Amino acid sequence: MKLKDSxxxxxxxxxxxxxxxxTGIAGIKMSALAKRVGISPSTLYVYFENKEDLIVSIGLRLLKQINETQETTDARDTSFEQxxxxxxxxxxSFMLDYExxxxxxxQWKQSPYFDKVSLDAWNDHKKVNTALLQEGRETGIFKSLNNEIIHAxxxxxxxxxxxxxxxxxxxxDESTKSYLSGIVWDALKK
Amino acid sequence: MKLKDSxxxxxxxxxxxxxxxxTGIAGIKMSALAKRVGISPSTLYVYFENKEDLIVSIGLRLLKQINETQETTDARDTSFEQxxxxxxxxxxSFMLDYExxxxxxxQWKQSPYFDKVSLDAWNDHKKVNTALLQEGRETGIFKSLNNEIIHAxxxxxxxxxxxxxxxxxxxxDESTKSYLSGIVWDALKK
Amino acid sequence: MKLKDSxxxxxxxxxxxxxxxxTGIAGIKMSALAKRVGISPSTLYVYFENKEDLIVSIGLRLLKQINETQETTDARDTSFEQxxxxxxxxxxSFMLDYExxxxxxxQWKQSPYFDKVSLDAWNDHKKVNTALLQEGRETGIFKSLNNEIIHAxxxxxxxxxxxxxxxxxxxxDESTKSYLSGIVWDALKK
Amino acid sequence: MKLKDSxxxxxxxxxxxxxxxxTGIAGIKMSALAKRVGISPSTLYVYFENKEDLIVSIGLRLLKQINETQETTDARDTSFEQxxxxxxxxxxSFMLDYExxxxxxxQWKQSPYFDKVSLDAWNDHKKVNTALLQEGRETGIFKSLNNEIIHAxxxxxxxxxxxxxxxxxxxxDESTKSYLSGIVWDALKK
DNA sequence: GATGAATGAGCGTTCATTCAT
DNA sequence: TATGAATGAACGCTCATTCAT
Incomplete structure (x- = not known):
């Protein structure tokens, strides 16, 4: 008995x-995808129910993955600005690494494959780091903006x-990154 | 002889x-489009060579239109900040009006219908208002950033x-708009 | 402009x-059908929305046709038995002619293509000649059976x-047919 | 070594x-069947060579079974009519019990899985009770019809x-059954 | 110019069957 | 024997485009 190959x-x-x-999300062709992977088109259907399931599954999985990755980034003991x-x-960096x-x-978000379920997961995902932004507001360091604008x-x-x-x-490079973060900071701080 | 009906x-x-x-750019279907317009699918081909021509023509025309519209927006005689x-x-406002x-x-930009020719036109289009940004840099009001970052x-x-x-x-509303423009200003000014 | 070819x-x-x-109703393959007709598979979809529509449309059309044909068969002025x-x-004869x-x-009736709408049309179609059966019962010539059993x-x-x-x-041949009709008559008459 | 599990x-x-x-004979899908039985699709192929073999085997087995069952039903010592x-x-009753x-x-009979071999077995199966019908004809009780029509x-x-x-x-109910058998009797008796 | 029928190329998907364990 | 992954050969259907009028 063959096992599913992860x-x-x-x-x-x-x-x-x-x-x-x-080629964009509309460029996904099941047969072309199969050919690139080196399997038969029908084998795709062993792993995913259909094209929609393929796309939605990948989307949800990425959202989950990102949340897990980002949760570890804010544990530091320095000034709030830092x-x-x-x-x-x-x-x-994350956005560049996971381009x-x-x-x-x-693309998924504004495709027909993005439905109600996906939206819920998406909204969860945006809540990340809200805590830090909240702190900035409550301590009076930030302008009195709501979190959505700060995030924006x-x-x-x-x-x-x-x-x-x-x-x-x-x-x-590192200095440019630092410089840019200064711009963001200037935009938000009182 | 009838002429093309503008x-x-x-x-x-x-x-x-x-x-x-x-429905996204991938949702363009020639027959459905024809039905919405109230003409026959084949009539579309009187006005545009094919689907690609339809999309690219619209894209280029929009770029041109936008440039023309925006050129008239900066004639004021107040402080630089204002x-x-x-x-x-x-x-x-423009972005909201021409949503x-x-x-x-x-969508066009990241579709397969966006080619070399389109890219040139696109780059032209981004140069808008460069003059004003340039002024901000040269007078030492802005941080010493290149125009691209300022634009970004x-x-x-x-x-x-x-x-x-x-x-x-x-x-x-107007006050929110003004408030937001202050944020941008804070981000860029020295 | 081409016209639809009846x-x-x-x-x-x-x-x-x-x-x-x-080959049975399950043997309908759209591409094979097209080939037999001498047209392209896609042309089938000009005349019928899809396979189900093809089958249901034919079924409903046949029912209608049969009703129209049968309505003309009972105008005679002889004895009730005759x-x-x-x-x-x-x-x-009809059943043999329209085999x-x-x-x-x-086959349609017990296929998945037979739905609620079809059933209504079907029941209409079975009412044909009910009038004659009714007469047989009411005049006391037939056994006291309901119409459904008489029809059966x-x-x-x-x-x-x-x-x-x-x-x-x-x-x-004609004599056999007559002979058989006598069997049916004997079965039903008192 | 395990044997095939009956x-x-x-x-x-x-x-x-x-x-x-x-769902009709066309609704047989090997994988769905396997799932309903609680085995793997490939296990089906341990018991039957392929889909055709599955269907034909079942058909032939049923024919045989029916013959065996019906042979025991005519042992009575009453009048011929009874x-x-x-x-x-x-x-x-049999037809209702073994619906x-x-x-x-x-369905098998008018499917592509019904071939020459099956037809022979089928004809055997229709000979059942011929003896009784024969007796009816020979004693002059029945109309002078051939057995096939009587059976029909x-x-x-x-x-x-x-x-x-x-x-x-x-x-x-019992009385309806009896009543119906009277109709059949009236149809056939002289 | 305008039309609706006609089409070929191609896509997503299903399913009986075989493979590898 | 029993299994679940893997597959090729279809099938239903769509759609940009062309044909014929």
Whole structure:
């Protein structure tokens, strides 16, 4: 009796991320995906019920993974500014390291494969690091903005920076990262 | 002999923007589009060579249109801060007013219909308002950042704000807009 | 502008009846059907929405057709026995003449393509000739059976006779038909 | 070494009959069948060579079984009418008791799985009770009909009655059964 | 110019059967 | 014997595009 090969599942997911990165989520063709993985199209259906299940499963799995990764990043014992800027830099690094994953999530979110269930998981995922932002507000360090706007500023700048790095217009060394985190800080602090 | 009906062309474009807004760029189906416009599928091919031509033509036309619109926004005679913040608020308003157009451009950019030619036009389009940013740098008011980063800060925050407004989490009255432009200003000024 | 070809639709239906007669309703393959008709598989979808629509449409159309045909068979001015036996013989002839149609309806009825809507149409169709049976009961000529049983006797015998003729065990000349109608009459009369 | 498990074989056959009863012979899917039995799809192939073998084996086995069961039903010492009507009522009861089996045979007969070999076995099976019918003809009690027509009358009526009972239009108590057997008798007797 | 029928290429999916253990 | 993964050969269906009028 053959056992399900977890390497195969891994390969399917990786290739899917690559395809979405190259051609968009609409570019996923089950047969092309199978060919890239080196299996028969029907074998895909051993691992995922159908195309929708493939996409949604990967999306949910990525959200879970990201949450697990990020939870470990805010344990420091320095000033609030240092903690906050470190967190933002971590986020930026993360976004660069997991570019394909982020790209998949972005495309998934505005695709027809993104439904009610996915939305719940998505909202969970956005709550990460809310605690730190909350602290910034309550201690009167931040402007009196709601968390969503605070998050928007951090995420918006990071998004664009990632875009610049991706297209080669910006080289992100440590000092640049630090400099950028200063910008975010200036934007939010009173 | 009848000429191409420019109202019909307008209707095709409008319906395309709507479809992309509702279902994504991959949701464009020539027959469905024709039905929405109230014409036959084959008539579409009188106005556009094929699907790719339809999408690319719309994309290029939007880019051109946007440039024309934005050029008129910076004629004021007040302080630099006021001019800059006004420009940013204009940009924000513009992004909200032309939501469907922006959405089309976003989706187009990361679709297989976005090619070399489109990229050149796209880069042109981003140069808008560079002059003002340049002024900010040269007079030593802004941090010593290159224009791309300055643009990234403004655009990133605006992007996220638009997202919040779209999903109903933020009500954008004049005072909020002004408040937000202050954040951007704080981020960039020395 | 091409017009829908009603001969093509006719041909599709005829070939479908043939296929069902040869291989059963489960033997309908859209591509094989198209090949037999001499058109492309996709052209089938111009005339019918999908496989289910094809089958249900044919079924409903046959039911309607049969009702229209049968309504003209009972106008005679002879004794009740003669009228009844003539009606039964007509029914028998009809069943033999429209063998493929009957076969289609039989198979349709116990297929997954037979739904609520179909059932209503089906029940309408069975009401045919009820008037004559009713007369037989009310005048005290028939045994005191409900119409369903009376119908069952006539139809059951006719069914089996058709089976015998089809498999070549019985040659159905006029005298045999008359003889058989006598059996049915004997079964039902008091 | 384990032997083939006859309980497992029994379960496979039972589930197959159920599936055919529920969804038609075209609804047999090897994997679904396996799941219902509680075994692996591949285990089915230990008991039957392939899908055709499964169906044909079940069909032939049922035919054999039915013959064995029916042979014991005509041992009575009463009048010929009573014997005949008793036989018919037994047949009717049998048809109701073994509804799933009969349904399987009906569907099998007009499926692509019904071949030459099956036809021979089928014809054997129809010879049952011929002796009794023969006696009816030879003693001049029956109309001078060949056995096939006599059988057709009995079977046709029984078939339809079973249909009525199945769809709930007829409640088959003892007196109704007797009444119906009278109809059959009237149809055949001189 | 305008149309609706017609089509070929291709996609997602199913399923009987075999493979490897 | 028993298994679950793996697969190839189909099948139903879609859709951008062209044909014929």
């Amino acid at each position: 390497k195969k599942e891994r390969a399917i997911i990786d290739q899917t991320l690559d395809i979405v990165y190259e 903690k906050f800027r470190a967190m933002w830099m971590d986020m930026l 394909k994953e982020r790209n998949f999530l972005d 500023v951090g995420a918006g700048i990071a998004d664009q920076v990632v875009g610049l790095v991706k297209q080669g217009s910006l080289n992100l | 109202k019909k062309e307008r209707a095709i474009i409008d319906q395309t923007l709507d479809i992309v807004y509702e 001019k800059f913040r006004a420009m940013w608020m204009d940009m924000l 469907k157009e922006r959405n089309f451009l976003d 800060v403004g655009a990133g925050i605006a992007d996220q704000v638009v997202g919040l407004v779209k999903q109903g989490s933020l009500n954008l | 001969k093509k639709e006719r041909a599709i239906i005829d070939q479908t009846l043939d296929i069902v007669y040869e 009228k009844f036996r003539a009606m039964w013989m007509d029914m028998l 493929k149609e009957r076969n289609f309806l039989d 006797v006539g139809a059951g015998i006719a069914d089996q006779v058709v089976g015998l003729v089809k498999q070549g065990s019985l040659n159905l | 309980k497992k074989e029994r379960a496979i056959i039972d589930q197959t009959l159920d599936i055919v009863y529920e 014997k005949f009507r008793a036989m018919w009522m037994d047949m009717l 799933k089996e009969r349904n399987f045979l009906d 009358v009995g079977a046709g009526i029984a078939d339809q009655v079973v249909g009525l009972v199945k769809q709930g239009s007829l409640n088959l």
